[in-house]
Amino acid sequence: MNNPNDRHGETIAAKASHYLDVHSGAIVPEIQLSTTFARDDRYAPINPANLYARDDCPTYVHAERTLADLENGEECRLFPSGMAAIASVFYSLSPGSHVVLPDAMYWGARLWINDHCKRQDIFVSEYDPADAATIQAAVEDKNKTDLVWVETPSNPMMHVTDIALAAEIAHEYGALVCVDSTAATPVFTTPLDHGADLVMHSATKYLNGHSDVLAGALVTRDEHPLWEAICSERKMAGSVIGAFESWLLLRGMRTLYVRVQRAADNAMQIAQFLEQHPAIESVSYPGLKNHPGHAIACRQMQGGFGGLLSFTVHGDASAALKVAGGLQIITSATSLGGVESLIEHRYTLEPAENQIPENQLRLSVGIESAEDLISDLSEALKA
Numbered sequence: 001m002n003n004p005n006d007r008h009g010e011t012i013a014a015k016a017s018h019y020l021d022v023h024s025g026a027i028v029p030e031i032q033l034s035t036t037f038a039r040d041d042r043y044a045p046i047n048p049a050n051l052y053a054r055d056d057c058p059t060y061v062h063a064e065r066t067l068a069d070l071e072n073g074e075e076c077r078l079f080p081s082g083m084a085a086i087a088s089v090f091y092s093l094s095p096g097s098h099v100v101l102p103d104a105m106y107w108g109a110r111l112w113i114n115d116h117c118k119r120q121d122i123f124v125s126e127y128d129p130a131d132a133a134t135i136q137a138a139v140e141d142k143n144k145t146d147l148v149w150v151e152t153p154s155n156p157m158m159h160v161t162d163i164a165l166a167a168e169i170a171h172e173y174g175a176l177v178c179v180d181s182t183a184a185t186p187v188f189t190t191p192l193d194h195g196a197d198l199v200m201h202s203a204t205k206y207l208n209g210h211s212d213v214l215a216g217a218l219v220t221r222d223e224h225p226l227w228e229a230i231c232s233e234r235k236m237a238g239s240v241i242g243a244f245e246s247w248l249l250l251r252g253m254r255t256l257y258v259r260v261q262r263a264a265d266n267a268m269q270i271a272q273f274l275e276q277h278p279a280i281e282s283v284s285y286p287g288l289k290n291h292p293g294h295a296i297a298c299r300q301m302q303g304g305f306g307g308l309l310s311f312t313v314h315g316d317a318s319a320a321l322k323v324a325g326g327l328q329i330i331t332s333a334t335s336l337g338g339v340e341s342l343i344e345h346r347y348t349l350e351p352a353e354n355q356i357p358e359n360q361l362r363l364s365v366g367i368e369s370a371e372d373l374i375s376d377l378s379e380a381l382k383a
């Protein structure tokens with residue numbers, strides 16, 4: 001596809017899309033802060049690619065090209081947050097459209113999408129993300145379906161959705177498939193290769209990887225009317241990322257493969273440790289053989305299963321909070337995908353109807369020593 005010379009993702013990320021400034025010889029792009037770009041004496045733009053920074057910023061095209069190449073996509077657009085990327089997809093659908101969502105997904109997105117769709121007369125049906133075959137009944141619900149949303153592995157329940165099956169069913173009904181691949185990252189899954197039409201990332205998470213940039217991204221397999229509407233929406237409604245943030249994101253992506261592989265190796269060791277611990281009720285990690293989506297994960301995740309896992313402790317919410325509170329290395333905080341391990345009690349944050357188990361903790365495993373992380377968990381679980 002678009003991947004230059006079929007190079008490996010490690011090479012594309014480390015070289016940041018083969019950047020080289022032919023004028024200065026710099027191997028790192030400069031941060032272009034100018035919001036506008038000059039024209040010549042005939043009023044022609046000096047560089048036709050750069051007119052005004054509400055869409056044409058020479059800094060963020062480097063991060064966009066790198067991510068498009070990593071996802072084997074045609075084009076990428078960055079946004080000021082993952083939610084802004086999601087919003088641009090749904091703003092681009094017309095009233096009367098029909099969308100199909102998983103009945104368990106990142107709560108913030110589900111909340112906003114449902115609210116937006118209600119206001120815009122967009123019909124929403126739901127399916128079980130652990131069983132992509134249930135998309136069939138959801139698309140048959142309406143005469144025509146426009147979009148099927150997939151989030152795999154899902155946050156925080158760790159459901160694994162079969163992207164190829166989702167795409168097969170969606171395409172039969174003329175619908176596009178967008179995959180929120182935040183937790184998988186292009187290191188482990190390239191959804192476009194499994195039939196998806198769009199990939200979405202909260203780049204705030206693994207892509208940047210240092211918990212210091214809020215960013216979102218969409219990558220398309222090819223040009224289609226929804227993609228044109230998304231690009232126009234970003235430009236005209238001004239949902240653009242800042243030059244410095246996109247530069248930091250590019251810098252973060254250069255080490256994506258080593259960070260994410262290390263986090264996944266740590267997560268596997270921690271999942272295996274927790275699985276046999278007497279204080280633990282259950283562990284949800286796609287890399288474990290007893291995970292209901294393990295076989296699908298083995299098919300669509302190459303080289304690892306990511307750095308995110310959830311587990312339940314024996315007892316109630318206070319037992320879970322006691323474990324989180326007893327940790328010395330792992331920090332209690334929301335978000336995921338940074339180099340530092342974070343633990344979160346989603347039950348405290350989400351409403352009861354989301355049915356998050358009160359004794360569940362979500363762990364975003366970082367790149368610290370696995371031995372230290374396991375001993376931290378071991379001490380906290382003793383309590």
Ligand SMILES: Cc1ncc(COP(=O)(O)O)c(C=O)c1O
Nearest residue numbers: 081082083106155182202204215
């Ligand atoms: C899976 C997933 N998608 C989307 C988002 C939203 O991204 P952001 O916080 O960058 O707006 C999040 C945030 O936690 C997430 O976990």
